[in-house]
Amino acid sequence: MSIQIRNISKNFGKFAALKDVSFDVGSGELVALLGPSGSGKTTLLRVTAGLEFAEKGKILYGIKDVTERSAYQRKAGFVFQHYALFQHLNIFENVAFGLRVRKRSERPSEPQIRARVEQLLDTVQLREFAKRVPAQLSGGQRQRIAFARALAIEPEVLLLDEPFGALDAKVRKELRHWLRNFHDTTHLTSVFVTHDQEEAFEVADRVVIIDKGVVQQIGTPNEVRENPANRFVEEFLDLGRDSVPV
Amino acid sequence: MAGATTTFRTKVVAPRRATAESPWIKGTLISILLLFFGFFLILPLYVVFHEAFSKGAGVFFKTFQDRATAHAIWLTLLTAAIAVPLNTVFGVAAAWALTRFQFRGRSLLISLIDLPLWVSPVIGGLIYVLVFGRQGWFGPWLFEHDIKIIFALPGIVLATTFVTFPFVARGLIPLMQAQGHKEEEAAMTLGANGWQIFWRVTVPKIKWGLLYGIILCNARAMGEFGAVSVVSGHIRNKTNTMPLHIEILYNEYQFAAAFAVASVLCVLALVTLIIKTYAEWQAERQLRAAAESVE
């Protein structure tokens, strides 16, 4: 399932967060939205998810125009920076949530839900934590559960908002590798937002560099490094291999 | 300064937390608290029960056999049973709208929710007389159709609802603002519709704030005097709630009886307090159980 973002413009009051942004995400691609704080990358992701609506432009999933649809109609899995797990539910129920809220006609039976959840927990290697609550898990574990939860609904696209931003360096690296491997196996069309260029270059097939609501450059990590499109991209990437300070 | 060396004279002192107050202040504050508590809470409670039984237990129980008294208790419970759910629904809806949506005048509305707390309760009753009374806006139409609002149950419910409506909303708004809506957004991305988000995600989060607001609302609804007094009409056996009936008994020199009914109100208040405490205790238990369970 490809994603096509066409001429998206979004304002918050007088502030123009996104100005005529367009690009495509090919089916099965893993794309990073890279940029400094305030660049609009998170806003763009949320518009893509249906958590915000743009004033102008279109979003297409494949050939479906989903611009008018709200998030709960879009079937886009979303992973939040601070996990947003349901604190009052245990891990099993967190992951099962998306299945339980389906319309009666589409809802799987209890054994089916159980099977699916257990399978997902295995994928993230947290099966034994099923009865615990989020408060009892470490940051990294919570994020893996957040993944599992998003994947439970069999999404057509996966959107991740600075998924490792709240984790310490070591865990971040681990999960980065894990994400890349996961993507290589499933080929689920994914877009993730980050301000960490090392992360973007390591994980993504292609990067979209954004600043001040405008796309600066799109390309594979190599392309961008070898042929920076403008001054901003140069400076942004030339600030060493460390993360750009927010 | 970097590089300078300093010698510290070490003196061994009993370690004290940097933020601890002196024992004097602590003692004084606690004493004031206890004094206040004793004077304004314990003493009146004691007096109520003491006076209620001053003529003996027989008179105490006989009070409740009186038709007018029994009706007053019934009317109070009925009024609360209508006003509290109404305000719960309203409070939750208002809190939801005010914390989830951005719109012009939002801050003003949040302040306006508190309006019934600023105005004298008498005003709360008067507004309904002015709107629904014979001389009021809807008066002529109501009388033509023989519909009684004020000086009857609907008026009492309206006045009670008015004076108690901030409680649920006020309990929830800061709570929901502080909690944010990330979990609700997550639920949305997982395919839950509005209703499902509300019941499965929001309500469990606000449960205790909601309960607390309901408890306060109920307490005020049962004890309201001023607003109800204006719209009641004071008809014995028809439109007297407990607080009004207590005034009647007092005015009829039946002091023991007045205090007896007052003691019922006190008991109702204590019961609500116990329910609230039990509920909180249960919640804590649940949380601890979940935290301790290992698989």
Added chain:
Amino acid sequence: MKRHLFSLLFAGSALAAPSNILNVSYDVTREFYQDSNAVFVQAYRAKHGLAPTIDLSNGGSSKQAGAVIAGLEADVVTMNQETDIDAIARAGLISPEWEKRLPDNSAPYTSPIVFLVRKGNPKAIKDWSDLVKPGVAVIVPNPKTSGNGRYSYLAAWAYARAQPAGSDATATEFIKALFKNVPLLETGGRAATNAFVQKEMGDVLLTFESEVLQITKVFSPDQFDVVYPPTSILAEAPVSVVDQVVDQRGTRDLATAYLEFLWSDEGQKLAVKHYFRPRSEKLLAENAAIFPAIQLAKVDEVFGGWAAAQKTHFADGGIFDQIYQGK
């Protein structure tokens, strides 16, 4: 059908049938009407075979009149002065000829304003002039909300006016001095009584004779003394049906019978039992021990009628407002 269902839901009583009436009364008549209602119901049942139910509401007289005007569905009003019933008449709910419909200006009983003092009368209060002495605290209900309070005010005024060299100016001064001695104003007669008796405020309570005699019935005479000033004011307690309500509800006959009962022998005896001065000359003479003779001024004579008194003294900006502003 739907309309009746609606009425059922919103009406106070289960059936708005003509066997139930509401008596909206003033503050201190609670005991009297509870008693008299019971007797009336029995008498009515004996005569008509149907036992009606009587609802009763008590409160400060003007507050009650206001409620009736605002829609409190009273079949009869039993007040302690004409002005309150006149106000309801002006609002279109009672015929302007109401006073003539029943004997004695529609007032079945009267009660003058007298004094209640602490046992032994430590402050030696004998007459109205003693009320303005320094150091005397007077308890009286608020003339703005209570007929009881108004009568007290007018009695004091009448007294001052009747003094040698008395004039409106000296009367105003007298009233001013009187209210300076009033520590607080309660809304109704009962509240004032409670302030004096229960809370032990004040040295003297001004209220109806009926109330004073009630107090010495409930509380032993060892605690209080009754003082009859040489002069006081005649306080008639008029009653009336509320025409608009009885016609709409079809209760005119019952309501009229209810009021007429107050003039019957039974009704007058009940009045005496509750220390109201009956209209029946015979009963009054028989009970001269309870009701000592006292010179009574009439509102019509001294003030030119209630309407005039209301306008001059108690209306907004009237004399009471002027002298009481200081507090």
